[in-house]
Amino acid sequence: MSDLLVIGGLVKRFGGLAATDGVDLAVGEGELHALIGPNGAGKTTLISQISGTLAPDAGHIRLQGQDITRLTMHERVARGLARSFQVTSLFRGFSVRDNLALAVQARSGSSFRFFAPARNERALFEEADRLAQRVDLQDRLDTQASVLAHGEQRRLEIALALATRPRLLLLDEPLAGLGPEESARMVALIESLRADCSLLLVEHDMDAVFRLAGRISVLVAGKIIATGTPEQIRNHAEVRRAYLGDEAVGA
Amino acid sequence: MAAGTPLHHAVRWALVGPALVLLALLPVLLTAIDQPFYLVPATRILIYAIAATSLNLLVGFGGMVSFGHAAFFGTGAYVTGIAAMHGLQSAWLAWPLAMVVAGVAAFAIGLVSLRTRGVYFIMITLAFAQMMYYVFVSMKTYGGEDGLALESRSALGFGLSLKSDTTFYYVTLVLAVLSIAVLWRVVNSRFGRTLQGIRENEIRMEAVGFPVFRHKLAAFVIAGAVAGLAGALAANQTDMASPAFLNWHQSGMLLIMVILGGVHSFLGPAIGAAVLLLLEEFVGDMTTHWQFYVGAVLVAVVLFAPNGIATLAVRRSRV
Ligand SMILES: Nc1ncnc2c1ncn2[C@@H]1O[C@H](COP(=O)(O)OP(=O)(O)OP(=O)(O)O)[C@@H](O)[C@H]1O
Ligand SMILES: [Mg+2]
Numbered sequence: 001m002s003d004l005l006v007i008g009g010l011v012k013r014f015g016g017l018a019a020t021d022g023v024d025l026a027v028g029e030g031e032l033h034a035l036i037g038p039n040g041a042g043k044t045t046l047i048s049q050i051s052g053t054l055a056p057d058a059g060h061i062r063l064q065g066q067d068i069t070r071l072t073m074h075e076r077v078a079r080g081l082a083r084s085f086q087v088t089s090l091f092r093g094f095s096v097r098d099n100l101a102l103a104v105q106a107r108s109g110s111s112f113r114f115f116a117p118a119r120n121e122r123a124l125f126e127e128a129d130r131l132a133q134r135v136d137l138q139d140r141l142d143t144q145a146s147v148l149a150h151g152e153q154r155r156l157e158i159a160l161a162l163a164t165r166p167r168l169l170l171l172d173e174p175l176a177g178l179g180p181e182e183s184a185r186m187v188a189l190i191e192s193l194r195a196d197c198s199l200l201l202v203e204h205d206m207d208a209v210f211r212l213a214g215r216i217s218v219l220v221a222g223k224i225i226a227t228g229t230p231e232q233i234r235n236h237a238e239v240r241r242a243y244l245g246d247e248a249v250g251a
Numbered sequence: 252m253a254a255g256t257p258l259h260h261a262v263r264w265a266l267v268g269p270a271l272v273l274l275a276l277l278p279v280l281l282t283a284i285d286q287p288f289y290l291v292p293a294t295r296i297l298i299y300a301i302a303a304t305s306l307n308l309l310v311g312f313g314g315m316v317s318f319g320h321a322a323f324f325g326t327g328a329y330v331t332g333i334a335a336m337h338g339l340q341s342a343w344l345a346w347p348l349a350m351v352v353a354g355v356a357a358f359a360i361g362l363v364s365l366r367t368r369g370v371y372f373i374m375i376t377l378a379f380a381q382m383m384y385y386v387f388v389s390m391k392t393y394g395g396e397d398g399l400a401l402e403s404r405s406a407l408g409f410g411l412s413l414k415s416d417t418t419f420y421y422v423t424l425v426l427a428v429l430s431i432a433v434l435w436r437v438v439n440s441r442f443g444r445t446l447q448g449i450r451e452n453e454i455r456m457e458a459v460g461f462p463v464f465r466h467k468l469a470a471f472v473i474a475g476a477v478a479g480l481a482g483a484l485a486a487n488q489t490d491m492a493s494p495a496f497l498n499w500h501q502s503g504m505l506l507i508m509v510i511l512g513g514v515h516s517f518l519g520p521a522i523g524a525a526v527l528l529l530l531e532e533f534v535g536d537m538t539t540h541w542q543f544y545v546g547a548v549l550v551a552v553v554l555f556a557p558n559g560i561a562t563l564a565v566r567r568s569r570v
Contacts, residue, residue, distance in 0.1 A: 051458070052457075053454070053457075053458075072457070073458060077459065082459075083458060091448060091451040092451065093255055094256060094448075095254055098258050102444060102448045105441060111461065111466065112442060112466075113441040114436070115436050116441075117259070117436070121441075143254070
């Protein structure tokens with residue numbers, strides 16, 4: 001398996017706190033890699049550095065062998081790196097269709113076009129329709145994003161990231177706050193994404209993680225304490241002690 | 252409401268059409284009722300409609316509340332005055348030059364100030380505009396505190412003269428309609444949608460791959476250039492480039508026009524310009540405390556039409 005994403009010696013400090021403390025991590029081509037760890041372990045902080053919202057204090061990030069550590073977020077998106085947010089981040093005032101069409105527009109040619117009405121660009125809206133279908137929102141195209149149910153908003157969040165046609169998709173707790181039915185739906189959606197891109201999945205739902213992931217890395221207090229297959233992680237003594245808790249693993 | 256804020260802003264011809272006819276006939280109508288001197292304030296309204304609409308590209312569509320738009324308006328006025336002083340009289344050269352210089356000023360100011368947001372952005376744009384104000388006040392060659400008197404109004408050629416109020420009115424009307432129409436196209440273009448996305452959620456725009464800063468800067472330059480044109484016209488109308496054009500009062504007045512008319516409707520700011528200047532014209536004649544009444548109107552608008560005066564008309568007609 002060739003490595004799509006390689007992170008080496010990454011450090012991020014918030015004052016005295018090392019939220020990322022010398023992280024090495026690799027995500028292979030076609031892999032679904034899960035990142036787990038207790039609250040405050042630094043998972044979101046890591047995702048933010050990979051996606052370019054936060055600048056690391058040390059270390060490097062490579063995508064397909066190219067150093068992207070200093071690139072802006074939109075430059076990374078152009079190279080195939082997209083993310084979803086733990087706290088849903090949508091164009092809340094716009095319809096689902098406009099949310100998606102705007103995201104499609106970002107990667108379909110320059111937006112420094114000042115004169116032709118964008119509304120007449122059929123391709124944008126057809127692609128938006130397809131994306132809505134992909135996340136099962138095709139009946140909600142005309143609904144304003146802010147009035148969607150929570151589960152629907154989470155799916156729109158994924159679709160916005162998908163619109164960029166990522167090579168590597170970073171998902172930050174896509175199941176957060178979802179009921180059992182919506183969770184199952186989201187797990188099925190994530191499963192279907194594996195055909196299109198590699199994934200780095202941050203998630204607290206252990207059932208989902210053990211079902212979806214090819215490999216799992218465990219982050220505790222800013223350090224990766226273990227990386228391995230679900231089986232290896234399940235039986236890893238330090239992981240059990242530090243994080244999983246014996247009864248959670250036994251089940 | 253549940254369908255969301257539309258990104259496309261259609262022209263309401265049922266309102267815009269009659270308004271255009273009325274504006275085109277205004278000189279005739281005013282002559283008929285024997286009040287031709289009202290053409291001068293009407294021209295002034297059109298000039299400020301251009302400036303306020305350009306500011307609203309930033310405020311209403313880009314979410315950038317600039318408190319320094321006078322910097323570009325004033326630059327346009329001074330470029331016209333200075334050009335005339337050095338013998339460049341032709342409107343065909345001086346006015347585009349005013350737009351270019353104002354655009355360049357917007358580029359420079361935007362480059363720095365667009366790195367900030369919210370209150371900081373308001374403060375830094377205000378600070379830059381005040382800097383420009385003091386720079387021009389200190390330039391004695393160009394009139395200093397007294398301002399720079401225009402040696403003569405810009406020359407149009409074709410046997411037309413801006414000394415005629417009617418000609419000036421029609422020239423301003425054509426430019427107002429043109430620049431507002433261009434801004435309208437911009438708002439509905441790819442660029443305009445991008446701008447509205449930035450207003451709605453900047454981080455999300457970056458996260459789907461938009462170079463947000465560059466788009467904001469481009470909007471800032473466009474708005475600055477169009478304000479520069481308004482400034483060039485204002486210099487001609489008042490026969491001078493006055494430091495008052497650069498003052499923070501001027502920026503504040505443009506913002507009031509935008510808010511009064513409504514930031515989310517495309518023509519709101521133009522309507523706001525008309526309302527504010529008519530208040531000044533008529534209430535200002537009756538009492539020197541006209542600004543008190545402007546304040547009262549502003550409070551009423553915020554209370555009864557929080558999205559601006561333009562939404563009142565739309566609610567009633569819904570064409
Ligand atoms: N911008 C910030 N400034 C200061 N401290 C921060 C900042 N962002 C995160 N932290 C701290 O860094 C640590 C890691 O936070 P992070 O959000 O990455 O954790 P997480 O693993 O995503 O947690 P959760 O599972 O709750 O989402 C926490 O102690 C947090 O308080
Ligand atoms: Mg987190």
